[in-house]
Every structure is written in C-alpha cells, then in structure tokens.
Amino acid sequence: MVSVRQRSNRLPPDNLDPLTVALRPPPGETPDERAARLREGANAKAISDKIDEQIRLEREEINQRKKNGDVKILLLGQSESGKSTTIKNFQMLYSPQAWRQEHISWRAVIYLNLVLPDAKSPLFCSRPIHSRSVGPTPTPRLAPLTQVETLLIRALSPENPTESDFEATHLGTNQPDLLGRTKAEVFVSASRWRNTLKSKMSKGSLSSIDVPNASTSSESGGHPVNKPDIVGILRTCRQDMLDLWNDPLVQNILTKRRVRPQDSSGFFLNDISRLMERDYLPTDQDVLNARLKTLGSSEHVFRVDRGSEKGINWTVYDVGGARNQRHVWTSFFDNVDSIIFLAPISAFNQVLSEDPSVNRIADSLLLFRAICGNKLLQKVNIVLFLNKVDLLQAKLGSGIQLKKYMLSYGDKPNDLENACKYFKSKFGAAFRELSDVDRELYIHFTTMNDPKSTSSIINNVREMILRKALHKSSLI
Ligand SMILES: Nc1nc2c(ncn2[C@@H]2O[C@H](COP(=O)(O)OP(=O)(O)OP(=O)(O)O)[C@@H](O)[C@H]2O)c(=O)[nH]1
Numbered sequence: 001m002v003s004v005r006q007r008s009n010r011l012p013p014d015n016l017d018p019l020t021v022a023l024r025p026p027p028g029e030t031p032d033e034r035a036a037r038l039r040e041g042a043n044a045k046a047i048s049d050k051i052d053e054q055i056r057l058e059r060e061e062i063n064q065r066k067k068n069g070d071v072k073i074l075l076l077g078q079s080e081s082g083k084s085t086t087i088k089n090f091q092m093l094y095s096p097q098a099w100r101q102e103h104i105s106w107r108a109v110i111y112l113n114l115v116l117p118d119a120k121s122p123l124f125c126s127r128p129i130h131s132r133s134v135g136p137t138p139t140p141r142l143a144p145l146t147q148v149e150t151l152l153i154r155a156l157s158p159e160n161p162t163e164s165d166f167e168a169t170h171l172g173t174n175q176p177d178l179l180g181r182t183k184a185e186v187f188v189s190a191s192r193w194r195n196t197l198k199s200k201m202s203k204g205s206l207s208s209i210d211v212p213n214a215s216t217s218s219e220s221g222g223h224p225v226n227k228p229d230i231v232g233i234l235r236t237c238r239q240d241m242l243d244l245w246n247d248p249l250v251q252n253i254l255t256k257r258r259v260r261p262q263d264s265s266g267f268f269l270n271d272i273s274r275l276m277e278r279d280y281l282p283t284d285q286d287v288l289n290a291r292l293k294t295l296g297s298s299e300h301v302f303r304v305d306r307g308s309e310k311g312i313n314w315t316v317y318d319v320g321g322a323r324n325q326r327h328v329w330t331s332f333f334d335n336v337d338s339i340i341f342l343a344p345i346s347a348f349n350q351v352l353s354e355d356p357s358v359n360r361i362a363d364s365l366l367l368f369r370a371i372c373g374n375k376l377l378q379k380v381n382i383v384l385f386l387n388k389v390d391l392l393q394a395k396l397g398s399g400i401q402l403k404k405y406m407l408s409y410g411d412k413p414n415d416l417e418n419a420c421k422y423f424k425s426k427f428g429a430a431f432r433e434l435s436d437v438d439r440e441l442y443i444h445f446t447t448m449n450d451p452k453s454t455s456s457i458i459n460n461v462r463e464m465i466l467r468k469a470l471h472k473s474s475l476i
C-alpha cells in the first residue's frame with residue numbers, strides 16, 4: 001500500500017515503460033475514486049485468475065487424456081442410416097494413408113454389391129414382376145453371378161467359419177430373385193472382414209479379384225482352375241446385366257412403382273464398365289457408396305496431430321444398427337463423451353428390412369427417444385445427423401408426398417426446406433422431452449457420402465466434442 005501511494009505521488013521518470021504509465025493512477029484521484037479503482041482491479045484480477053485456472057485445468061486434462069485416455073464417440077442409428085459411412089469420413093480426414101491403403105479391399109465388397117444388389121435393383125428381380133409375367137424373362141446367361149456371389153461371400157468370411165460367422169454372412173430375406181435365388185443380405189463381422197481378406201490375399205488363396213493387372217482371365221482361358229477368375233466371370237455377364245438394366249420394360253415397371261434403384265445403397269450398375277477394368281482400384285466415392293452391413297462392433301482410433309489436440313486419441317465406435325444387433329449398444333455407454341446419432345430422413349416412405357410393418361422414420365424416432373431417455377447417457381451430449389438429405393431432396397422433387405407418410409406434416413409445402421424443419425422439430429422435441437437440462441443437442445443436415453460437404457461438419461463436431469469433453473472434466 002505504502003509503496004503504491006509513494007509511487008502515485010511521484011512523477012514517473014521519462015523513460016518509464018508504457019504499461020507502467022498506463023497503470024498509473026490518474027492525477028488528483030480522490031480516496032473514493034482510488035477505492036473504486038482498486039476494487040475494479042481486484043475484480044479484473046479475480047476474472048483473469050479464473051481464466052488462468054481454466055486454462056491450467058484444460059492443459060492438465062489434455063495431459064491426462066494423453067496419458068491414459070482419449071475422447072470416445074459412439075455412432076448409433078438404425079441399419080443403413082450411415083454410421084459406417086461416417087467412420088469412412090473420419091478415416092478419410094484423419095487417417096488418409098490407411099484409408100487409401102484399404103481401397104483395394106473394398107473391391108470385393110463393390111463386386112458383391114453389383115451381383116447381390118438391393119431388393120429394388122433390376123438384378124434383384126422381385127416376385128411380383130415374375131409372377132405377373134410382365135417383366136423380362138430371367139436370362140440364364142446371368143446364372144454365373146450366383147457363383148461370383150458365393151465366391152465373394154466366401155472371400156469376406158473367415159477361413160474356418162464358426163456357426164455364428166456362417167449365420168452372419170447369410171442372413172436373408174428369403175425372397176427369390178429372377179434367377180430363382182434366395183436373396184441373402186450380407187453381414188460381415190465389422191472388425192474381421194478386412195483382416196480376413198488381407199490374410200487370404202497374402203496367402204494367395206483368393207481368386208483373381210486381388211490381382212490388378214492380372215494377365216489371366218476366363219476370356220483368355222488362362223486362369224488357374226483353383227483360383228476362379230471373378231472379374232472374368234463378371235465380364236462375361238456385363239452385357240446381360242446392362243441389357244437388363246436398360247430394358248425399357250424394366251425401366252417402365254420401376255418408374256411406375258416410383259422405384260429408383262440408382263438411389264439405393266451400393267448401386268454400381270451405372271459404373272459397370274469402369275468396375276470391369278482389370279486394374280480397377282475403387283475411388284474414394286466408390287468406397288463411400290459401397291454397402292456392407294455391420295455385424296457386432298468395430299473400434300477406430302484417430303489422432304488429430306495439431307495444436308493443443310496433439311496426442312489425443314479419438315476412439316470412435318461403429319455398431320450394427322439392425323434390430324438383431326442393437327443389444328450390444330449398451331456395453332459402449334460407459335464413459336462415452338458424445339453420441340453421434342444418425343437418422344436417414346429420406347426413409348420416410350420406407351420400411352425396415354427386418355420388419356416390413358415398421359416405417360423407418362418411426363423406428364429412428366423410437367430409437368432416438370430410447371437413447372435420449374437412457375439413464376446411463378443422461379449427461380451425454382448428442383450430435384444428431386439428419387442424414388441422406390440428397391435422397392430426401394430427390395424424393396420430394398420427384399413428387400413423393402411427405403404428408404402421405406407423416407400425417408403430422410399437414411399441408412406444408414412438399415419441399416426440402418419445410419421437410420428439414422419438420423424433422424428437426426420432431427427430433428428436437430423428443431430430445432427436450434426426455435433430457436436433463438444440462439446437456440445439449442447439436443443437429444446437422446448431412447449427406448454422408450458427399451465428402452466435400454461432410455468434412456467441415458465433421459471438423460466442427462469434433463472440435464465441439466473436445467471442448468465439451470474438456471469442460472466436463474474440468475467441472476468434475
Ligand atoms: N445417397 C446417400 N447415401 C448414403 C448417405 N449416407 C450413407 N449412404 C449410403 O447408405 C448405405 C448404408 O450406409 P452404412 O454407413 O453402411 O449404414 P450403417 O448405418 O452402418 O448400417 P448398418 O451397418 O447396417 O448398421 C451405404 O451404401 C452408403 O453409401 C447419404 O447421405 N446419401
């Protein structure tokens with residue numbers, strides 16, 4: 001105190017530094033003014049100390065996480081909502097090298113998507129077309145596709161499959177296709193298929209799908225008998241597949257039924273010529289579009305090596321979203337920093353493949369309510385990706401009426417803006433009804449297979465999750 005008074009009463013020497021000059025009490029200060037100034041100073045110091053303390057805690061927390069932990073994110077949502085596609089976006093952004101190295105493995109999956117297509121595809125010719133005899137007669141020349149399908153499923157399955165592995169890869173809908181085949185939906189163990197494929201490739205026990213630039217083909221007749229040439233077989237069927245797809249009768253039926261196979265998951269018929277190239281290597285977009293149902297769960301660890309985030313591990317869990325896969329979800333609820341919930345809002349006119357009596361939006365809403373109301377997650381912030389906006393836009397644009405499926409939509413215009421608002425308010429209301437006050441919901445409209453629009457969303461979400469995770473642990 002004394003020294004302050006002494007200093008304040010003396011004129012500073014000319015060479016005093018500017019900060020000292022700025023902090024100097026005003027000349028002629030009264031005792032009251034002085035007391036007020038000191039109070040203000042004390043308040044400012046308290047605020048500054050608090051900020052310093054927060055920074056210190058954040059640093060400590062970062063160091064702590066560096067030492068023994070990471071940020072944990074859990075992806076949830078019904079089957080085909082886009083969880084695994086979200087993981088692919090994370091990989092593309094944060095593990096670009098590993099992401100590119102994996103492209104070759106996706107080749108088998110893409111071929112499988114081509115020969116074992118979605119139920120809406122012309123290659124998966126449905127019973128009604130067949131029974132009414134209005135569709136094209138199945139061409140026996142497409143029969144080899146069954147062999148390709150078997151070979152590819154075998155390639156993606158473990159060498160000595162257990163009973164559950166077998167079931168896993170052959171769960172089906174039991175509807176016959178035009179070739180008289182029973183459609184099986186292919187699930188593979190999320191954590192195992194790539195390793196399985198890699199190990200078979202390295203042992204050379206796989207067919208020639210793994211050999212880009214292979215000189216042997218069924219056309220040249222030169223491939224070894226014990227290594228069936230998948231690309232060769234596919235090439236012999238290419239024209240027949242295209243003929244079926246381009247058949248005016250098929251197109252007519254699809255139009256009448258308002259079915260657009262090109263909008264469904266894993267549709268590669270339009271790319272068939274490119275896919276049949278001997279040295280075909282899937283592009284980023286091909287991998288994002290490829291469809292493989294997740295069985296069980298998989299863990300993906302990323303590092304964002306920049307700024308204060310250096311050294312933090314991001315662990316993102318992907319789980320299967322089909323009804324028979326959801327029982328494992330709760331085992332991931334412990335210590336999760338954030339949930340990313342995906343709801344495909346284009347699915348308003350679709351039903352679950354596991355249960356055709358359930359509308360897919362109704363299922364998504366029920367699931368979302370269950371997650372919001374879960375006691376273990378009551379403090380966890382939720383990021384909601386209202387996904388497949390591109391398909392929603394295409395559907396509304398083609399005249400499909402949202403109000404026909406969602407009665408509460410009422411007479412609002414059937415356009416993207418109103419539809420997005422509607423879904424946002426529906427999910428938002430569920431969150432508010434079932435949440436504690438002290439957590440937040442962040443809603444984004446996404447098209448997960450469009451990496452350009454997705455990268456900034458993922459970056460923002462990641463930064464927000466880190467901020468919240470750090471804040472939460474500084475409060476504990
Ligand atoms: N058009 C379009 N397709 C998308 C979008 N997001 C994902 N897909 C496609 O939808 C399909 C299913 O996506 P996945 O990520 O495999 O779905 P999932 O939620 O992991 O499904 P499960 O593993 O069965 O739980 C894939 O073929 C994706 O390419 C999107 O925003 N628009």
Ligand SMILES: [Mg+2]
Binds near residue numbers: 294
């Ligand atoms: Mg998946």
